[in-house]
Amino acid sequence: MFDKILIANRGEIALRVIRAAREMGVRTVAVHSTADADAMHVRMADESVCIGPPSSTDSYLSVPAIIAACEITGAQAIHPGYGFLSENAAFVQILEDHGITFIGPTAEHIRIMGDKITAKETMRNLGVPCVPGSDGGVPDAATARRVAGEIGYPVIVKATAGGGGRGMKLAKSEAEIERAFQTARTEAKAAFGNDEVYIEKYLGAPRHIEIQVFGDGKGGAVHLGERDCSLQRRHQKVFEEAPGPTIDAETRARIGKVCADAVASINYAGAGTIEFLYENGEFYFIEMNTRLQVEHPVTEAIFGVDLVREQIRVAEGLPMSFTQDDLVVNGHAIEIRINAEKLPNFSPCPGKITQYHVPGGLGVRMDSALYDGYSIPPYYDSLIGKLIVHGRDRAEALSRLQRALGELIVDGVDTTVPLFHALLQEPDIIAGNYNIHWLERWLEENLG
Structure with missing residues (x-):
């Protein structure tokens, strides 16, 4: 049984984890930015550690700060909540290297499912039904035009590293596919640092x-x-x-x-x-x-x-x-x-x-x-x-x-x-x- 876990998150989900842990007799550590010093999850946890300034990049997404908070408090495990580092395979690997348990799946499973193309291939091989689409990433507009023609319009161009609707563009006809492809790549690069996209059949009213x-x-x-x-x-x-x-x-x-x-x-x-x-x-x-x-x-x-x-x-x-x-x-x-x-x-x-x-x-x-x-x-x-x-x-x-x-x-x-x-x-x-x-x-x- 864990004696103490750290919650690498904030807001309602941090409270949700604190409550479950308390019912199990497990002590909790809240981490927070300077902007969240008075937040409820900080008040309710057994201990709290300030991990940086307001920017999430310098606080809730700062892996060194979170690791340091674990070492300072003696927390044996980390619950990531959702968002922030919850699906960051590199973070999970670092925790493993430091002997800290990640309350979630392995780095390998996060990595597989974090890439849309690999996830789709994996699920198809496991017997899960998938949307008709490209076999992998689409490298250029000419390939996009060919793949979309084979699938049949309308199609949707999606970032392989996407989420939250970013890097997604609809093409209703051949006249729209090149623009959709280029726009999706540009958005994907800006949002995720990865401009790889793939194409799927667009379903009308799912x-x-x-x-x-x-x-x-x-x-x-x-x-x-x-x-x-x-x-x-x-x-x-x-x-x-x-x-x-x-x-x-x-x-x-x-x-x-x-x-x-x-x-x-x-x-x-x-x-x-x-x-x-x-x-x-x-x-x-x-x-x-x-x-x-x-x-x-x-x-x-x-x-x-x-x-x-x-x-x-x-x-x-x-x-x-x-x-x-x-x-x-x-x-x-x-x-x-x-x-x-x-x-x-x-x-x-x-x-x-x-x-x-x-x-x-x-x-x-x-x-x-x-x-x-x-x-x-x-x-x-x-x-x-x-x-x-x-x-x-x-x-x-x-x-x-x-x-x-x-x-x-x-x-x-x-x-x-x-x-x-x-x-x-x-x-x-x-x-x-x-x-x-x-x-x-x-x-x-x-x-x-």
Whole structure:
């Protein structure tokens, strides 16, 4: 059993890990920038270490500073949360070299899944269905034109090292492919330092379905059903639910087994999410995230498990505390991501919280690091909280979400709360009738 772990993150996810560790009797170390000296994760941890100035490059992304914090405090393991260094294979290798346990998968698995082309080839070889596309990176515009013609338009050009919608360009016809190729390469180089791109068939109206998997690192793995994350803005998820409104039990078991078998065969350790586009009853692999997802609470709600606790157990070499037969879907859960942003342009809105009230009641959970008087710094992601509800079915979960949202008070800054009040009145949302393009169209029609 670990005596002490360090959380290499901030905000609500750092609090999430602290809470799980405390229930396990494990002491925690918070790291923070100078801008986060008064942050809630610093207050709640057993110890804290300042690792640098406000810039994340000089603090939360500073590997030497984080290693030093471990050595100073005697932390035996690091939980990375999500974002920052959570999918940095080089960081994981450095930890291994220093005798510090990484609470997550191996550097090799992170490296494989971090490259979109290698990940796709690996998953295809493991029997996971993939989107038709180029066999590897596309070196020039002429090759892009040939590959796109073979696949059939429309196609999408994607950065191999991409994420968050950057380095992605749509080409609806041959006349658009060269521009899409060059633009995607330029964006990829600027965002990731790597201009390699590949091409995939563009699906017209898919849903975004992701399968939560968990491996013990010794050839054992389970799946914990799916999440529907189709409501997105600029490829960023804003509303997630489990189970998916369009996925039946037979389909869930089928694709879940494919995913669990795939990660078991490579001895994957810890939490992972295999993401698909889903259209006309078919799944098409797009990527695997080798970390805990922002939206993991909806899975926890419907299965009654603690995924962070399980991550720590597996990192300690202990077996998983549940089997596939133990995992039975119970009800429906929805999560909305609340950002400190000003509508209609979604511009970041840092500032001081003058009043904060958390909704309560049966089936309501609020994951946030806010408190009265807290000043949201301007240096980091604008996510300030996740409101999660659980009900006996989807209708009850929606009703509970509407009620809880009405109780939530976040004064002092602009937030995206009004967006969700509006969305919960939409017939398509109530009916679960949406795809990955729905929200963008709605925003254009309603917010301009």
